[in-house]
Amino acid sequence: MVKKDKGFQIMAHAIMICMTVMVIFPVALLIMSSLAPESDIIKYGYSLIPKKIDFTAYQYIFGEGSVFHSYLVTIFVTLAGTAVSVVITTMISYTLTVPGLPGKRLLSFYVLFTMLFSGGLVPSYMMWCNIFHIKNTIWALLIPSLLCSAFHIMITRTYFQNNIPQEILESARMDGMTEFGIFFKIVLPLSVPILATIGFMKALMYWNDWTNSLYYITDKELVGIQALLNNMLTNAQYLAQSMDASMVATDTAAIPSLSLRMAIAVVGMLPMIVLYPFFQKYYMKGLTVGAVKG
Amino acid sequence: MKKKNMLKQVKRYWPFYLMALPACVYFFINNYIPMGGLILAFEKYTVSGGIFGSEKVGLNNFKFLFQSSDAWIMTRNTILYNLAFIVFGTIISILVAYLLHELKHEMSRKVYQTVILFPGLLSIIIISYLANALLAGDTGYINMHILAPLGLEPVSFYSEQKWWPFILIFIHFWQMTGSNCILYLANMSAIDPGLYEAANLDGANRFRCFVNITLPCLVPTIVTLTILSVGKIFNSDFGLFYQVPMNSGAIIDVTQTIDTYVYRGLMNTANMGMSAAACFYQSVVGFCLVMITNALVRKFSRENAMF
Numbered sequence: 001m002v003k004k005d006k007g008f009q010i011m012a013h014a015i016m017i018c019m020t021v022m023v024i025f026p027v028a029l030l031i032m033s034s035l036a037p038e039s040d041i042i043k044y045g046y047s048l049i050p051k052k053i054d055f056t057a058y059q060y061i062f063g064e065g066s067v068f069h070s071y072l073v074t075i076f077v078t079l080a081g082t083a084v085s086v087v088i089t090t091m092i093s094y095t096l097t098v099p100g101l102p103g104k105r106l107l108s109f110y111v112l113f114t115m116l117f118s119g120g121l122v123p124s125y126m127m128w129c130n131i132f133h134i135k136n137t138i139w140a141l142l143i144p145s146l147l148c149s150a151f152h153i154m155i156t157r158t159y160f161q162n163n164i165p166q167e168i169l170e171s172a173r174m175d176g177m178t179e180f181g182i183f184f185k186i187v188l189p190l191s192v193p194i195l196a197t198i199g200f201m202k203a204l205m206y207w208n209d210w211t212n213s214l215y216y217i218t219d220k221e222l223v224g225i226q227a228l229l230n231n232m233l234t235n236a237q238y239l240a241q242s243m244d245a246s247m248v249a250t251d252t253a254a255i256p257s258l259s260l261r262m263a264i265a266v267v268g269m270l271p272m273i274v275l276y277p278f279f280q281k282y283y284m285k286g287l288t289v290g291a292v293k294g
Numbered sequence: 295m296k297k298k299n300m301l302k303q304v305k306r307y308w309p310f311y312l313m314a315l316p317a318c319v320y321f322f323i324n325n326y327i328p329m330g331g332l333i334l335a336f337e338k339y340t341v342s343g344g345i346f347g348s349e350k351v352g353l354n355n356f357k358f359l360f361q362s363s364d365a366w367i368m369t370r371n372t373i374l375y376n377l378a379f380i381v382f383g384t385i386i387s388i389l390v391a392y393l394l395h396e397l398k399h400e401m402s403r404k405v406y407q408t409v410i411l412f413p414g415l416l417s418i419i420i421i422s423y424l425a426n427a428l429l430a431g432d433t434g435y436i437n438m439h440i441l442a443p444l445g446l447e448p449v450s451f452y453s454e455q456k457w458w459p460f461i462l463i464f465i466h467f468w469q470m471t472g473s474n475c476i477l478y479l480a481n482m483s484a485i486d487p488g489l490y491e492a493a494n495l496d497g498a499n500r501f502r503c504f505v506n507i508t509l510p511c512l513v514p515t516i517v518t519l520t521i522l523s524v525g526k527i528f529n530s531d532f533g534l535f536y537q538v539p540m541n542s543g544a545i546i547d548v549t550q551t552i553d554t555y556v557y558r559g560l561m562n563t564a565n566m567g568m569s570a571a572a573c574f575y576q577s578v579v580g581f582c583l584v585m586i587t588n589a590l591v592r593k594f595s596r597e598n599a600m601f
């Protein structure tokens with residue numbers, strides 16, 4: 001029996017190592033390709049062990065303003081979107097836990113129904129463009145996915161119900177605190193784990209979002225990092241063209257477009273790699289509370 | 295008396311209504327107005343008429359949509375890919391979760407778990423780049439470093455249909471397996487270890503334990519997750535089907551889903567009506583599926599039903 005289990009353990013390790021390698025391999029290939037000289041990529045293709053290490057692509061990124069600018073756009077959208085979204089989400093979730101609130105069932109249904117039925121892309125797109133005119137404004141990156149899913153409201157509500165004792169809130173009311181004071185000074189500080197969980201999920205969504213840019217943005221000033229990558233994937237010369245306008249004197253032929261694309265992709269996923277260890281716990285929590293009730 | 299009571303209630307509860315207000319306004323605009331906007335499917339849209347005032351054309355948009363071969367292709371692709379994701383996804387997730395759960399070496403288990411979770415954090419754009427580094431015709435890793443040394447002809451992946459069902463399914467699992475197995479893992483940790491001990495005393499081997507203890511304990515989760523995914527069978531990950539194949543026209547027959555059709559139609563004003571019709575089709579059938587599956591979940595396990 002013991003011997004048999006050793007065989008199983010070895011097999012399990014072997015399978016998991018294979019999977020780990022399968023995950024790491026393309027990522028490593030991407031990183032190494034970003035470090036290879038352009039001429040080598042053209043000659044030998046993307047390779048795991050470049051013949052020469054070369055930082056030209058990264059020099060371009062840091063020397064040339066548009067990548068940095070896209071980065072700032074994405075950081076701004078992620079921070080602002082996440083903050084506003086978390087506040088709005090927690091406020092309505094809290095309202096849905098107030099005992100005896102008249103109209104609570106109706107309110108729950110109003111929120112829940114958005115998860116069941118949706119108008120889809122065409123009406124949303126037409127509405128945002130023709131009624132609210134958000135095309136080519138920063139709002140286009142922030143608003144259409146603000147409360148991307150009522151599901152976050154549901155899990156936050158459940159958390160409040162299970163973790164915030166009504167007695168504390170009652171005694172705070174006795175002490176004359178306002179309802180807003182109670183919410184911001186008592187409820188939220190007691191809910192750090194769920195705030196971190198939904199905050200991380202929303203930040204991830206904003207950081208990785210490129211569809212809003214695809215639908216609504218043509219202005220180069222408002223292109224975030226994922227959208228920039230998207231534009232470069234379909235058009236390798238995108239950066240050269242966008243630079244023409246800003247830097248007339250640049251020799252566009254010298255831009256290492258293949259390795260540069262890879263380098264921007266590396267820069268695009270870097271924050272996730274760096275932050276991931278700190279947020280893994282909350283990420284996993286989001287996945288387990290999430291999967292069934294969703 | 296009643297009026298006074300209501301006044302008292304308003305006085306007591308107004309801060310809560312105020313807190314709920316931003317979300318309510320947002321949902322009204324972002325979700326409820328577009329529901330009304332589905333009327334676009336029955337209109338010939340003009341800029342001057344707008345969403346609600348354009349000329350009504352009855353079912354013409356649907357007639358055109360379902361007379362074309364597009365409707366069949368996109369429906370078939372969306373459903374078949376989703377079925378593959380559901381069937382293989384359940385099997386792969388359970389097996390991976392089982393391996394992780396049974397591994398005795400704590401440290402390496404954590405490392406494996408961390409690594410396979412990681413792709414879930416990447417945007418589909420980054421994943422398109424990863425795929426491109428492997429698949430590109432003239433510089434891709436597969437052509438330059440695997441096929442060439444073996445003396446095989448290079449494959450131009452972005453124009454050959456036959457590879458894409460495998461590529462897309464592989465990429466989906468590459469990205470999602472880590473996050474999908476977490477729930478099963480949590481479920482397995484909750485199984486009473488006494489059951490396994492008793493089975494071991496009776497001489498049951500690992501395989502029998504898996505089949506007779508682990509799997510039965512997972513059945514509620516499997517059923518719920520499957521039913522929920524069936525409810526979303528008309529939806530697809532737009533990025534996976536549009537961006538990973540680099541919007542290549544040559545392989546559209548195997549990569550077109552309802553979402554990519556709607557987007558392509560929307561960007562081309564001549565197809566606007568058909569796009570709106572496809573969108574309506576997706577919304578309404580999707581809604582029916584969600585309602586049916588939720589009724590099934592309710593029957594099977596009440597606590598897992600959405601409402």
